[in-house]
Amino acid sequence: MKKALVLGAGGFIGGHLVNRLKNEDYWVRGVDIKTHEYVKSTANEFKKGDLRDPRFVKEILDQPFDEVYQLAADMGGAGFIFSGENDADIMHNSAMINLNVVEASVKAGVKKIFYSSSACMYPERNQMDPENPNCKEDSAYPAEPDSEYGWEKLFSERFYLAANRNYGIDIRIARFHNIFGPEGSWTDGREKAPAAFCRKVAEAPDGGEIKMWGDGEQTRSFLYIDECLEGVRRLMESDFMGPVNIGSDEMVSINELANLAMDIAGKSQSIKHIPGPLGVRGRNSDNVLIKEKLGWAPNWSLRQGMELTYKWIAEQVNKKQFMLND
Numbered sequence: 001m002k003k004a005l006v007l008g009a010g011g012f013i014g015g016h017l018v019n020r021l022k023n024e025d026y027w028v029r030g031v032d033i034k035t036h037e038y039v040k041s042t043a044n045e046f047k048k049g050d051l052r053d054p055r056f057v058k059e060i061l062d063q064p065f066d067e068v069y070q071l072a073a074d075m076g077g078a079g080f081i082f083s084g085e086n087d088a089d090i091m092h093n094s095a096m097i098n099l100n101v102v103e104a105s106v107k108a109g110v111k112k113i114f115y116s117s118s119a120c121m122y123p124e125r126n127q128m129d130p131e132n133p134n135c136k137e138d139s140a141y142p143a144e145p146d147s148e149y150g151w152e153k154l155f156s157e158r159f160y161l162a163a164n165r166n167y168g169i170d171i172r173i174a175r176f177h178n179i180f181g182p183e184g185s186w187t188d189g190r191e192k193a194p195a196a197f198c199r200k201v202a203e204a205p206d207g208g209e210i211k212m213w214g215d216g217e218q219t220r221s222f223l224y225i226d227e228c229l230e231g232v233r234r235l236m237e238s239d240f241m242g243p244v245n246i247g248s249d250e251m252v253s254i255n256e257l258a259n260l261a262m263d264i265a266g267k268s269q270s271i272k273h274i275p276g277p278l279g280v281r282g283r284n285s286d287n288v289l290i291k292e293k294l295g296w297a298p299n300w301s302l303r304q305g306m307e308l309t310y311k312w313i314a315e316q317v318n319k320k321q322f323m324l325n326d
């Protein structure tokens with residue numbers, strides 16, 4: 001039986017990854033600073049602690065795991081990453097985690113580490129035109145991410161690559177593009193656009209109004225969680241180190257995303273555009289490299305994933321309203 005360590009197991013992607021690995025008959029130790037808000041972890045063991053603390057990281061890396069999945073990061077949507085208020089914490093906390101994890105993994109004789117980077121590390125100058133963003137893997141340099149979150153991801157990518165060259169540890173790196181689905185942040189200020197619009201549409205009545213930061217003409221692509229995990233597992237099984245994009249190439253405007261949520265809900269609402277933190281003007285996953293290296297790329301439609309996500313968020317909204325009225 002293979003043994004895996006999932007760091008960030010109390011979070012959105014980590015929580016789903018634990019389930020996926022369990023379904024593949026792995027023995028799994030999950031680690032996070034908090035337990036999962038929405039589900040009970042299916043990990044064989046769940047250890048709660050702070051990965052910024054090297055002593056704790058040494059404790060949980062007490063054996064040569066077959067696979068370590070490093071998903072822990074100080075993380076959130078545009079409201080968290082682009083406001084500027086959390087920049088130093090984001091850089092400090094996530095870099096500390098990665099520095100500790102590599103050192104302890106090398107000492108423990110870990111066989112392979114997966115590192116979750118982000119499309120936020122791509123240069124801002126290539127993402128000004130909402131119709132034609134360039135997110136090819138080899139467009140990363142000269143570097144010019146538009147957020148400190150992106151800079152930390154770039155630093156840590158380089159650190160994992162250097163650890164591979166100098167310490168001989170096997171690594172895999174993926175650059176995730178907007179992963180979404182049920183059982184993730186939807187109302188705590190760290191939620192991303194798909195969850196935020198599902199919530200806004202579910203909370204507002206038919207004929208009502210929802211608010212949106214910016215003009216809604218900025219573009220993005222969104223990848224459903226199950227497809228993200230399929231990509232992660234295929235990358236781990238391959239002999240390609242990366243970095244490689246794991247994202248959808250179905251690019252939509254944020255207005256289109258909000259309208260899709262309304263369509264799924266069967267509601268017609270108006271959109272009020274207000275000032276707010278935005279990020280780059282356009283972004284889409286370039287899937288040429290993943291197809292070439294893994295012979296696979298995500299192919300679910302955005303609607304398929306949004307239908308499942310809307311259902312879960314509408315249930316959370318109903319539960320909250322029921323509790324408030326009770």
Ligand code: NAD
Nearest residue numbers: 008010011012013033050051071072073116118176178179
């Ligand atoms: P998440 O915030 O739900 O999960 C991250 C987890 O890390 C959280 O549960 C958090 O408690 C944990 N964590 C943070 N600091 C910690 C610490 N000091 N010690 C222990 N645990 C700590 O985020 P997610 O969406 O599941 O993202 C997982 C990874 O994927 C992150 O590295 C993120 O940067 C990356 N990523 C995600 C997306 C996305 O769209 N969700 C896109 C690009 C990259």
